[in-house]
Amino acid sequence: MPLIKTPPPHGGKLVDRVVKKRDIAEKMVAGCPTFELKPTTLPDGTPIRHVYREIMSVCYGFFSPVEGSMVQNELERVLNERRLLSEWIFPYPILFDISEEDYKALDVKEGDRLLLMLKGQPFATIDIEEIYKIDPTDVATRTFGTPEKNPEVVREPFNEKHPGYMIYKMHKPVILAGKYTIVNEPKFKEPFDRFWFPPAKCREVIKNEKKWRTVIAHQTRNVPHVGHEMLMKCAAYTGDIEPCHGILVNAIIGAKRRGDYPDEAILEGHEAVNKYGYIKPERHMVTFTLWDMRYGNPIESLLHGVIRQNMGCTHHMFGRDHAAVGEYYDMYATQILWSKGIPSFGFEAPPNEVDYGLKIIPQNMAEFWYCPICQEIAYSESCGHTDAKQKFSGSFLRGMVAEGVFPPRVVMRPEVYKAIVKWWKVYNYPFVNRKYLDMKNKELEIDLPAMEVPKA
Amino acid sequence: MPHYISVILDDERYSKIKGTPLEEKITYLFGGALRSLIVEVPEEKSEKILKAFDKARIDSRGYIEDIPVAFRRAVFEEIAKAKSLDVIDKVLERLDEIVEAAKKEDEYIPPPEIE
Known part of the structure; x- marks a missing residue:
């Protein structure tokens, strides 16, 4: 039996999208339109997701080889086959979602770089590759499956009592797709x-x-x-x-x-x-x-x-x-x-x-x-x-x-x-x-x- | 069919019933590391409990679970006072007070005083 060794990162290489040099980061964000990140909430206002956590996990390589918010073809591929366009398997849609109102107010287009603010400070950028719309309920349903389409393991239809289903159902309908880059490295609090x-x-x-x-x-x-x-x-x-x-x-x-x-x-x-x-x-x-x-x-x-x-x-x-x-x-x-x-x-x-x-x-x-x-x-x-x-x-x-x-x-x-x-x-x-x-x-x-x- | 409520006895609670006839009624779990008293609840009274607390449920063993802390504490207080397991009527007499205390439990549960 051969000895087991550390496996390579998924996709072959760890994603590292964190800019540590301040001068480079400043050049990257100069003149960019800005957007303050918002939590995803339930209708009663209960926060259930903050996209900053996904940006962190992408940029520090936890989700390698994913590098950002998925384009529409990739979203479809993930929902249908649990694979990225690069063929590597991946389970969940990773999406940067905004409301119609925010989209209109932002007035961004494909090719733009958007500076994402967090707690009032610059945090990360998204280089917008594609803008498209989703039906959040459809994404939620297809993410987790249904008893009809996935009879091997799904026993009950997902509904509003399921926290993960609600995360996707409460996504905003406009998706900005593109790579994330952290430009201002956060400091973790204790513990x-x-x-x-x-x-x-x-x-x-x-x-x-x-x-x-x-x-x-x-x-x-x-x-x-x-x-x-x-x-x-x-x-x-x-x-x-x-x-x-x-x-x-x-x-x-x-x-x-x-x-x-x-x-x-x-x-x-x-x-x-x-x-x-x-x-x-x-x-x-x-x-x-x-x-x-x-x-x-x-x-x-x-x-x-x-x-x-x-x-x-x-x-x-x-x-x-x-x-x-x-x-x-x-x-x-x-x-x-x-x-x-x-x-x-x-x-x-x-x-x-x-x-x-x-x-x-x-x-x-x-x-x-x-x-x-x-x-x-x-x-x-x-x-x-x-x-x-x-x-x-x-x-x-x-x-x-x-x-x-x-x-x-x-x-x-x-x-x-x-x-x-x-x-x-x-x-x-x-x-x-x-x-x-x-x-x-x-x-x-x-x-x-x-x-x-x-x-x- | 009766239902049951399990009241866990930590050292502090145990000290309050030690030397009483209740000691013989203790059920030992996890190799004797955990002591509990089992209170029998007649069906009509368990229905009253389920009605008072919307999260409460009967589990597969017939135990009433997911009841507020205030309710369990009241059960033990009455046990310690009466030195008996026949306390459910006394607890139900305090139901209004317990329901009020339970309402605050979504916001605050007093932490135990441990070192």
């Missing part, structure tokens, strides 16, 4: 700054500091309980002639559902796992990606594969109900995709077995529970005492947390719980609520240095 490892840096740390040859990625949007910890530990036993050298936790940071944990608690909760030795830091590292979660189960898992391969991971663990909400998809949809493919979504074979596909290796995992007969945390496919199982239920744990009950360490590590309480005290609430979403939308994870825009 985000110490978890910021864009792909190029992450690969460097894996290779030179951690010296990991094999790395398994762990997707998270949750504060870890011991079931998650066991998933990480056990999934990492995969590898080649030895278990994976490293476990890379990559949290998705952005707008989330009410009832999820605040982003800061998620990051520091995972950090506590290595800081307090439950998985030692030599083997475990916490990072994040900016993305307003679409909760797209198999479709989201493809994006996770892209991101984590770009970050330098060799393997990716996938559980049941991966990145899912509700019962729109089969609970095994992600595992079906990565074990045999989903033809109706363009995959006759798993995404790592098709041309222009991913190189990251999936590790499909079942469930962990506490077995009072084995007297240990058991793997569902090994333990024969199913009737006696005591599950790590998320709603049970959330109930315990909300009540202020200190969870036993066999359920949640005390240091992880303390991370929840730390941010609970900051926000006066243990979970994401409307107030948190509004605050987060206003403050974001970053600040921008002041930058003058020279006149043309």
Whole structure:
């Protein structure tokens, strides 16, 4: 068996569209029309997406080889076949959307460069290659699929209760397509700054500091309980002639559902796992990606594969109900995709077995529970005492947390719980609520240095 | 068919019922690391609870879940006061007060005092 090595970035090369030299950036933006970025909101005003997060993830290479907002042909290709025009697979539409009113007021045309402002400062540019219109509901429906067109895995029609569907449904109808470039590099606030490892840096740390040859990625949007910890530990036993050298936790940071944990608690909760030795830091590292979660189960898992391969991971663990909400998809949809493919979504074979596909290796995992007969945390496919199982239920744990009950360490590590309480005290609430979403939308994870825009 | 409410006992709560007949009624989970008391709720009373709290639901085990923190706290307070699990009527007598407290829970839940 040949030893597994770090895979190349998806598409062959990491995208790097961040201008670090101020004089070059100033020349680029001189005289450009400007547009202040706006959040995508629900009809009641609840913020559910901020396009700045997508611009960051594109320009720092998380979504390589995507370089910007998709042209119409590329959008159609992604919706029909989950492929870019360059043939490389990619799951989601990445779009810079504006309203008709903003479009009229901007008065831009193809070939123009638009300076995108954030928090009142220059942030990025888009070089407009094409302008077209979309029907947001159609994009939303085709992004996630339907029971008729995708019967292998879609169980219920997507509707207004699904957060990802609503993100696309609430897109504005005018799309400016073209490459993004960050011209004023943001500074992350605490605690985000110490978890910021864009792909190029992450690969460097894996290779030179951690010296990991094999790395398994762990997707998270949750504060870890011991079931998650066991998933990480056990999934990492995969590898080649030895278990994976490293476990890379990559949290998705952005707008989330009410009832999820605040982003800061998620990051520091995972950090506590290595800081307090439950998985030692030599083997475990916490990072994040900016993305307003679409909760797209198999479709989201493809994006996770892209991101984590770009970050330098060799393997990716996938559980049941991966990145899912509700019962729109089969609970095994992600595992079906990565074990045999989903033809109706363009995959006759798993995404790592098709041309222009991913190189990251999936590790499909079942469930962990506490077995009072084995007297240990058991793997569902090994333990024969199913009737006696005591599950790590998320709603049970959330109930315990909300009540202020200190969870036993066999359920949640005390240091992880303390991370929840730390941010609970900051926000006066243990979970994401409307107030948190509004605050987060206003403050974001970053600040921008002041930058003058020279006149043309 | 009755439904159930599980009341988790952390050390602080446990200290309030230690040495009482309730101790024998504790259910142990996760190798004894988690203690809980199970309160039986007759069906007509569980309907009243479901009606009062729109997020509340009966799970596949027959447990009433997703009820407000204020409700669970009230259940424990009544248990500790009566030293009995037969408290659901007492809790329901406080329903208006609990509903009012629960309304504020979308905005604020007091954090626990831990070091």
